[in-house]
Amino acid sequence: MSRLRVLIAVVAVIVPIAALAAPAQAATGLTAAFSAEDRGSWWLGKYIVANPTTAAVTGWTLEFDLAAGVTMSNASNGTVTQTGSHVSVAAAYYNKTVAAGVTTEPYSFQFVGQGAKTAPANCRINGNKCDGSADRAPSAPGTPTVTGKTTKTVALSWAAATAGDFPIAGYDVLRAGSVAATATGTSAVVTGLTPNTAYSFSVRARDSRGNLSAASAAVAVTTSNPADDTQPPSIPGNLRSTGKTSSTVTLAWTASTDNTSVAGYDVSSGGSVLASVTGTTATVSGLAPSTAYAFTVRARDGYDNLSAQSAAVSVTTDDVIGSGSYARVGYFVQWGIYGRQFFVSNLDKNGSAAKLTHLNYAFGNIDPVNLTCLQGVTRATTVNPEDPNQGDGAGDADADYARPMAASQSVDGQGDTGWEPLRGNYNQLRKLKAKYPNLKVLISLGGWTYSKYFSDVAASDASRKKFVSSCVDTYLKGNLPLYNGAGGAGSAAGIFDGIDLDWEWPGAAGHPGNHVGANDKANLTLLCAEFRKQLDALSSTSGKRYLITAFTPADPVKVAAGWDVTTKDGTPSVFDYMDIANIQGYDFHGAGSDNSWEPNRTGHAGNVNTDVDDPYSFHFSYENALKPYLDGGVNPRKLTMGLAFYGRGWQGVTDGGKHGEWQAATGAAPGQFAEEAGTRGYSNLIASVPNLTIYHDEQAIATYGYTGNGGQWWTFDDTWSIGKKTAWIKSKGLLGGMIWEMSGDTGTLMSAVDTGLR
Numbered sequence: 230m231s232r233l234r235v236l237i238a239v240v241a242v243i244v245p246i247a248a249l250a251a252p253a254q255a256a257t258g259l260t261a262a263f264s265a266e267d268r269g270s271w272w273l274g275k276y277i278v279a280n281p282t283t284a285a286v287t288g289w290t291l292e293f294d295l296a297a298g299v300t301m302s303n304a305s306n307g308t309v310t311q312t313g314s315h316v317s318v319a320a321a322y323y324n325k326t327v328a329a330g331v332t333t334e335p336y337s338f339q340f341v342g343q344g345a346k347t348a349p350a351n352c353r354i355n356g357n358k359c360d361g362s363a364d365r366a367p368s369a370p371g372t373p374t375v376t377g378k379t380t381k382t383v384a385l386s387w388a389a390a391t392a393g394d395f396p397i398a399g400y401d402v403l404r405a406g407s408v409a410a411t412a413t414g415t416s417a418v419v420t421g422l423t424p425n426t427a428y429s430f431s432v433r434a435r436d437s438r439g440n441l442s443a444a445s446a447a448v449a450v451t452t453s454n455p456a457d458d459t460q461p462p463s464i465p466g467n468l469r470s471t472g473k474t475s476s477t478v479t480l481a482w483t484a485s486t487d488n489t490s491v492a493g494y495d496v497s498s499g500g501s502v503l504a505s506v507t508g509t510t511a512t513v514s515g516l517a518p519s520t521a522y523a524f525t526v527r528a529r530d531g532y533d534n535l536s537a538q539s540a541a542v543s544v545t546t547d548d549v550i551g552s553g554s555y556a557r558v559g560y561f562v563q564w565g566i567y568g569r570q571f572f573v574s575n576l577d578k579n580g581s582a583a584k585l586t587h588l589n590y591a592f593g594n595i596d597p598v599n600l601t602c603l604q605g606v607t608r609a610t611t612v613n614p615e616d617p618n619q620g621d622g623a624g625d626a627d628a629d630y631a632r633p634m635a636a637s638q639s640v641d642g643q644g645d646t647g648w649e650p651l652r653g654n655y656n657q658l659r660k661l662k663a664k665y666p667n668l669k670v671l672i673s674l675g676g677w678t679y680s681k682y683f684s685d686v687a688a689s690d691a692s693r694k695k696f697v698s699s700c701v702d703t704y705l706k707g708n709l710p711l712y713n714g715a716g717g718a719g720s721a722a723g724i725f726d727g728i729d730l731d732w733e734w735p736g737a738a739g740h741p742g743n744h745v746g747a748n749d750k751a752n753l754t755l756l757c758a759e760f761r762k763q764l765d766a767l768s769s770t771s772g773k774r775y776l777i778t779a780f781t782p783a784d785p786v787k788v789a790a791g792w793d794v795t796t797k798d799g800t801p802s803v804f805d806y807m808d809i810a811n812i813q814g815y816d817f818h819g820a821g822s823d824n825s826w827e828p829n830r831t832g833h834a835g836n837v838n839t840d841v842d843d844p845y846s847f848h849f850s851y852e853n854a855l856k857p858y859l860d861g862g863v864n865p866r867k868l869t870m871g872l873a874f875y876g877r878g879w880q881g882v883t884d885g886g887k888h889g890e891w892q893a894a895t896g897a898a899p900g901q902f903a904e905e906a907g908t909r910g911y912s913n914l915i916a917s918v919p920n921l922t923i924y925h926d927e928q929a930i931a932t933y934g935y936t937g938n939g940g941q942w943w944t945f946d947d948t949w950s951i952g953k954k955t956a957w958i959k960s961k962g963l964l965g966g967m968i969w970e971m972s973g974d975t976g977t978l979m980s981a982v983d984t985g986l987r
Contacts, residue, residue, distance in 0.1 A: 259286055259327060261359040263293075263348050272346045274301070275339040276318075278354065280327040281361065287326040291318040291338060291359075293349035300343050307338040308646065316349070322648040356438065358394075365393035367434040370400060372446040376416070377507075379492050380424035380453045380533040384507075386416040390434035390442050398437040403444055404430055424533075425454040455532050462487040462528035462536045465494060471510070475518035475547045476774055481510045485528035485536055492531045497538070498522050515768075518808055519864050521545045548866040548964060549776065549808050550586060555958070555986035556869055556965030558587040558778075558811055559979075560673065562972060563628050563654060568902050569910070571972035572638045573657035579976035582661055584983040587669045587809070589729045589778070590658065591970070592676035593704070597621045600686045601699035602674070604629070605710025610678055612904070614823060617742020620678040630655040631715040640664060650720045651709075659724050670724060671776060672704045675731035677740055683732040684744040687752035693759040700728060701763050705775060727776030727808070728760055734782055735791030754793045757806040778809040783817065783854035783871075794861030804863050811967035812858065814871030814954075817849035818944070820879050820897035822906040828896045831889055834877045834944040837930035837957050842891050850929070851957065865962045872954060872966050872982060874973035876914045876945030878907055882935070888924050889935040889942035898941045910973030911945060918943065925949050930957070948981040955985025 261276045276293075280286050295301060295314040307318040324336040352359035371388025378384065390397055402410040402417050409430070410417040422428065429449050434442040466483035473479065485491050496504040496511045499522075504511045516522065523543050528536040550556045559581065565571035576582040596603040606624045613619065632653040633645035640660035645652045651659070658670050675683060686696035702708050707722030709715070733739040735749035746752070757777060764775040782788055793802045804810065818832030833840060837851040847853075851870055858868055881895030897907030901917070909917065914934075918941060921934040932950040934943045946954070958966055965986055968979075 258282065258357050258361075259289055259354050260361045261291055261352060261354045263352065263359075265342065265346050265348070267346065268341075270343075272342045273339060274342045274349075275337050276352075276359075277337045278320075278324075278327055278333040280329055280331060283329050285326055285328045289320045289325060289327070289355055291352070291354050292316065293352045293359075295349050296345060296347035298344040299347060299349075301340040302343075304338070304340040306333070306336045308649075309340075322646075364395065364436075364438060364440050366440040367391060367393050367397055367436050367442040369443040370415070370432045370434055370445045373402075373430055373432050373448045375448060375450045377492060377531070378450060378453055379529065379531045380455045381422045382418050382420050382492075383422060383428065383430070383450050383452065384416070384418045385430060385432070385448070387432050387445060389415050393436060393440065395436035395438045395440065397434055399435050401433050401435060401441075402430055403433060404428060422452050424452050427451045453532050458489055458530065458532040459534060460488050460530075461534040462491050462530050464536050465509075465526045465528055465539045468524065468526055468539045468542045470524075470542060470544045473544055473546055475549050475551065476516050477512050477514045478516060478522065478524070478544045478546065479510065479512045480524060480526070480542070482526050482539065484509050487528070487530045487534075489530055489532070491528050492533075493529050494526050495529065495535075496524060496526050498524050515774075516546050518546055519548045519867055548864075550866075550964060556586045556809065556967075557584055557979075557982055557986060558589060558809065558869055558965065558967040559585050560589045560591050560968065560970040561654075562591050562970050563625055565970075565972040566628055566632075566638075566654065569972045572634070573654055573661055574634075574638055574640045576971060577640050577661060577664065579974070579979070581971060581974070581976060581979040582665050582668060584979050585668060586965070587671060587776075587778075588658075588661075588971075589671050589673045590654070590725075591673045592679050592731065593672050593674045593700075594620060594622075594624050594679040595674070595682040595686060595696075597682055599699075600682060600692055601696055602703045604703050605712045605716065607631075607712075614821070615741050615825070617681075617740075619740070619742070620681060623679070626710075626712040626716075627653065629653050630709055630721065631713045648714065650715055650717050652715055655709075655721050655724055659721075662724070669726040669776060671727045671729040671778060672700075672725045673729040673731050673780070674700065675733060675780075677733050680731065680733045680739055681743045683735065684746040684749050684752070687735075687749065687756040688746060690755075693752075693756050694763075697756070697759045697763050700760075701767060704728070705764070705767060726773075727764070727778065729778045729780070729811075730757070730760075731780040732791075733780070734787045737782075737787045737790040750791050750793060753791060754801065754803040754806070757803050758801070761806040776808045777806060778811065779803075779807055781810045781812050781858075783813040783849060785853065785857045788857045794858055794863050796862070802861075802863075804867055807867065809869060809964060810858070810863070810867055811869045812854055812871060814851060814854065814967070815873040815946075815969060816877070819877035820894070820907040822897060822900065822904060822908070824896045824906075828879070829894055831879050831882055831892055831894055831933075831942045832944070833890075833926070833929060833931040833933065835871070835873050835931065835946060835950075835954075836926070837954060838928065840891075840926070840929035840931070842887070843929075844891055851954070855961065855963075866964050868963050869965045869967040870954065870958055870963060872951060872968050872978075873911075873946045874968055874970060874978055875908060875910050876934075876943045878909065878914075878918075878941055878943040880941050881939060882942040884935075884938040888922070888933070889940075890924075890926070890933060892942070894942065898943070909943070911947070911978055912973060912975045914943060914945060923947065930954070946978065948977065951978060951981040952985050955982060958986070 310317045368391040370390040373385040373387040431444040431447040462485040468482045525538040594603040630653040633647040636644035815835040820828040839848040878898030879894035880898040882889040885892040900906045901909040
């Protein structure tokens with residue numbers, strides 16, 4: 230028993246501030262009563278939750294506002310979230326079910342209060358008043374007045390309602406008892422009416438909790454008769470764009486004239502009306518980034534006569550970052566919390582989170598049987614990297630959302646109890662987004678080990694629809710499978726802002742055993758189109774636009790095999806559906822952990838220019854990686870170039886008069902981890918490789934380090950190369966830089982990226 234509970238047990242006299250009052254109407258849920266007892270320099274506050282209903286209630290959340298000057302601490306029997314004076318308390322696992330007719334005693338929520346012994350205000354439990362009484366609804370709005378009409382529409386306005394217990398959220402315009410229109414303000418236009426017909430309209434208010442007012446008095450109106458006027462307005466003039474964002478375009482034009490009056494204007498693009506307004510400006514929303522649109526406008530009079538279309542104006546929306554700004558895309562690896570001991574909270578502690586624009590969580594797998602997005606399993610990959618089935622059915626739901634994080638590992642310093650429906654990395658991502666609301670977080674699907682079944686899920690219309698639907702449901706709607714008490718419907722909702730496709734590689738070789746199809750290239754475009762379709766459908770209900778990004782190859786052969794980069798004869802390219810393509814800017818050369826790949830010769834992993842000393846037949850470089858995309862007509866503001874926060878290394882390297890550059894080697898150098906020979910995170914590399922002398926290749930723009938003849942040779946990025954690379958990225962008009970991966974840096978390299986991309 231805790232010391233706090235012992236104190237309660239031995240004190241018999243409690244001074245009540247508010248007793249458990251009978252509800253004003255029959256109780257429909259839980260109630261909560263507050264009491265407080267003096268303890269000298271402090272007081273003990275308690276909320277007893279009671280269930281006056283005839284059935285058990287499982288799960289409760291208590292909310293209240295502390296009085297001015299009151300502080301609380303040492304809370305127990307509930308999980309507290311506090312913002313200013315507002316307190317939210319989630320039930321503990323042992324008191325979350327309240328049986329019919331009983332209370333939470335002796336395990337009621339309690340806390341130590343200091344300041345005036347005053348009852349908190351605005352107490353709610355599960356959204357209801359704590360005393361069980363009904364909400365006070367808004368008053369009825371004023372009688373509506375007719376401010377305009379056409380043959381098929383009526384414009385109304387009214388005096389605002391007075392709020393009850395909750396703020397006014399909007400209004401419903403009623404016709405014959407049914408909702409004919411809704412509005413957030415005190416005016417609305419009712420559409421879809423019949424010409425020359427009598428109608429009666431009234432209005433009611435809605436508060437933020439859905440409580441409805443009584444209806445106002447009604448107003449009668451008859452729509453216009455089209456036979457009374459057949460003359461259209463004049464054509465609007467001087468249509469122009471006055472502003473734009475990645476998803477909106479603002480337009481203005483010169484007013485039309487009419488023999489009666491101009492009732493409004495319709496803005497169109499591609500044959501569809503995108504906005505209707507009464508004035509001479511409009512903001513068209515819901516547009517795609519980096520996309521060209523042609524807009525026209527025409528006028529309507531009160532008898533629905535339409536003018537001819539205006540001259541068109543062409544506008545290209547901004548990219549997802551905005552003109553003059555640059556993307557900083559970083560990958561966070563799921564497994565980094567183990568050997569690397571790199572947690573989501575490290576991104577906050579080392580300053581990286583404040584500098585990133587996008588964070589890609591790596592990786593989500595594909596269910597090998599159902600061909601859907603795979604979650605809810607913890608199964609390791611096989612240890613052999615050449616095993617063609619290495620990633621089948623693998624995943625780590627424990628790391629993703631079930632593992633409790635200690636306070637020291639948590640973004641907000643609050644550790645998990647182990648009973649929350651969302652724990653692990655996902656919960657920390659949610660906390661990181663709360664602290665950095667402009668940071669976009671995406672789920673990355675595939676990667677080197679998990680790309681085996683991409684060809685299968687993309688192969689047919691039915692398989693694409695099934696796969697995309699599963700990914701949207703799992704990651705964007707947040708419906709995680711139950712796993713060790715975590716997950717459930719909506720448990721991860723709002724964490725991910727889009728999908729990052731890491732198919733390595735469509736139409737070309739990747740990991741041993743990967744499925745490759747002759748139609749991968751066309752099917753990838755269709756897969757992205759399906760993602761765009763389903764994400765936009767979700768946007769129509771959430772009001773939020775979701776991103777589609779991808780990891781794309783540096784090898785022109787792989788680009789040609791798998792990526793439709795050019796829109797041809799009206800047929801869309803894959804980039805018509807994609808917001809960002811992150812081009813591989815690293816791993817041009819390296820020695821694998823099993824001494825595969827290029828074990829016997831050193832080489833730059835991420836040089837900008839073609840190295841004049843490169844002995845290979847194809848010369849990898851930033852230049853050559855970017856060329857097929859730009860030659861194909863891809864908008865450079867959809868492209869980022871990869872930056873490495875790690876190094877690739879060889880051992881037994883001869884000097885060759887070039888400090889080991891492009892020289893003979895005997896295999897991969899010892900890595901940061903035993904199973905990852907030839908690879909070290911940047912910070913580990915600099916700290917752990919003895920006698921490493923760093924050199925800068927000014928011609929190729931590449932950094933490397935050498936320990937001496939017969940020793941180790943490492944290729945990596947440092948602040949010098951990042952400064953050069955970010956300058957090159959800006960000179961090419963690209964969107965920004967992408968980082969693989971964040972655990973390799975303690976903040977030094979991220980600061981260089983941030984400085985370089987300002």
